[in-house]
Amino acid sequence: MNNNWFAKLRLRKMVGVTLSLVMLVGVLAACSGGSEKAAEKTVLRIGVMYGGSDNEPYMRQQYTDMFEMMNPNVTFEIVGAINYDDQRFETQDSTKPVTDQPDTYEKVKELLTGQNPVDVMIFDYNLLRRLTQDNLLQQLDPLIQQDKFDLTDYVSTVIDGIKAAGDNNIYALTPTFSSSALFYNKKLFTDAGVTPPTDKMQWSEILSLARQVAKGEGEARNFGFSFNRYSNDGFSDTQTYAQALQLKMWDDKAEKMLVNSDQWAEVWQTVADLYNEKIVPTQEFIQQMNEKVSAEGGNDPFYGDLFIKGRVAMTIGEYYYINELKKAADNATKIKDFVPVDWDVVTVPTFPGNPEVGGNIYLSSLMGINAKAQNPDGAWDFIKFSNGKEWAKLKSRSLYEMVARKEFLTPIGGLQYNMDAFTTLKPLPPLSSDQEKIYREKPGIWEAQSPGYELFQKVLTKDMTVKEALAEWETRGNATLEKLKTDPTGGMDDGGGIAKPFG
Structure with a gap:
């Protein structure tokens, strides 16, 4: 009797285990799209602009690990267009020829057209127009329509920027983007009885407000505006201002200076006036404050950030600056004589000719399918996943980048601020010329730019007028450009190597 009972119990356990295994196999098959599909191993080659032994783990963590975990039949190969390890440890001396900096675009092109081309390319916005014009990327619009891939909640800034570089077509998608906004101090505007800034204000309007709220003398001075969180020299501010206007220092071939123009003169005069009227803080003021604290x-x-100290009414800051402001407020009781800033944000200033465009939006993780992809279906599956809602939900916790789907764009730390300030304006369109190529092929080009710093200081001290300074910059710059025709290094002894960009 006992033997029969144990036999029945053993049979029940065997049946139970068998049923569990059957159910488990069914679940796994459902998750993987069927046992036949699960057994099929595929390789997906991902091209990135900059590779190396230290970069690959980061790229996998950022982009492929999650997809690979959910799709165990997929194996990723990460391929860098430019590998820093190739030249990082190479010794440069007089006995060896200077190593040329690689052409970023040409290296990306090699990944897309070589014998073993990548399937997906992850790249910066400044390459998008050239890649589409050279027919190196597959248009995504048909795939989006075919799979009914929902883009209705995408930030218009992102989609409009992508379409602007692709003749109103979509050749790439990006799950994240970076953006800046104009931060303003509510209290300083209230104290001055001035209406705070609003979205889509022009530069002239913002600088007019800055003049109205700048108050005080000496160490008690409150400034109206700063081009960034930290005080730069005036020449750097002219470069920031000119960049928003997309002004060039030299022509597309770097053979002629373009600075002696009415537009450049207006830029220099505008910035010089801000310094002379003490509307923007100077490096000397920052240094005096630091010396006082140290004494x-x-x-x-x-670290000299005057906006966070409540001494600047408006400044242009990146999205992650919000986290800095929050941390300062959270730790206010630990800081002597510190009062947290009551702030909000609006869009960065615009210009009349392009009121919908701002100069502080960056699409640095664009994903496109190679027109010669060996695994185009797998490439599209990866791009769909990386740009889907589930991925956006996970990445929405980032303090440094914003996700492209509006649904998951929420204020950091439960704060209340104008989130639309970061997503309203379109990015500046790519320049017609490849400025990066000029800096790479003519590393001595910096010598044509450097007189600008010296000459702008003379404008500030009123030793030269703006027109005189720009005319001299043109003359000295042209002399340098002429010299670079025969010596692209400009006499630099340590040129070459790979210039790794910030970020």
């Missing part, structure tokens, strides 16, 4: 035995946890 009193303290330290500055904000």
Whole structure:
């Protein structure tokens, strides 16, 4: 009797285990699209602009690990267009020829057209127009329509920027983007009885507000505006201002200076006036404040950031600056005589000729399918996943980048601010010329730019007029450009190598 009972119990266990295995196999088959599909191993080659032994783990963590975990039949190969390890440890001396910097676009093109081309290319926005014009990317619009891939909640800034570089077609998608906005101090505007800035204000309007809210003398001065969180020299500010206008210092071949123009003169005069009227803080003012803090035995946890200290009414800041402001407020009780800033944001200033465009939006993780992809279906599956809602939900916790889907764009730390300020304007269209190529092929080009710093200081001290300074910059710059025709290095001894970009 006992033997029969044990036999029945054993049979029941065997049946139970068998049923569990059957159910498990069914679940796995459902998750993987069927046992036949699960057994099929595929390789997906991902091209990135900059590779190397230290970059690959980061790229996998950022882009492929999650997809690979959910699709165990897929194996990724990460291929860098430019590998820093190739030249990082190479010794440069007089006995060896200078190593030329690689052409980024040509290296990307090699990944797309070589004998073993990549399936997906992850690249920066400044390459998108050239890649589409050279027919190196597959148009995504038919795939989006075919799979009914929902883009209705995509930030218009992202989609409009992508279409602008692709003749109103979509050749790439990006799950994240970076953006800046104009931060303003509510209290300083209230104290001055001035209406705060609003979205889509022009530069002239913002600078007019800056003049109205700048108050005080000496160490008690509150400034109206700063081009960034930290005080730069005036020449750097002219470069920032000119970049928003897409002004060039030289022509597309770097053979002629373009700075002696009415537009450049207006830029220089505008910035010089801001410094002379003490509307923007100077490096000297920052240094005096730092010396005072040091003399009193303290330290500055904000590293000279005058906006966070409540001394600047408006400044242009990146999205992650919000986290800095929040941390300062959360730790206010630990900081002597510190009062947290009551702030909000609006769009960065615009110009009359392009009121819908801002100069502080970056699409640095664009994903496109190679026109010669060996695994185009797998490439599209990966792009769909990386740009889908599930991925956006995970990445929405980032403090440094914003996700492209509006549904998951929420204020950091439960704060309340104008989120639309970061997503309203379109990015500046790519320049017609490849400025990166000029800097690479003519590393001595910096010598044509450097007189600008010296000459702008003379404008500030009123030793030269703006027109005189720009005319001299043109003359000295042209002399350098002429010299670079026969010596692209400009006499630089240590040129070459790979210039790794910030970020």
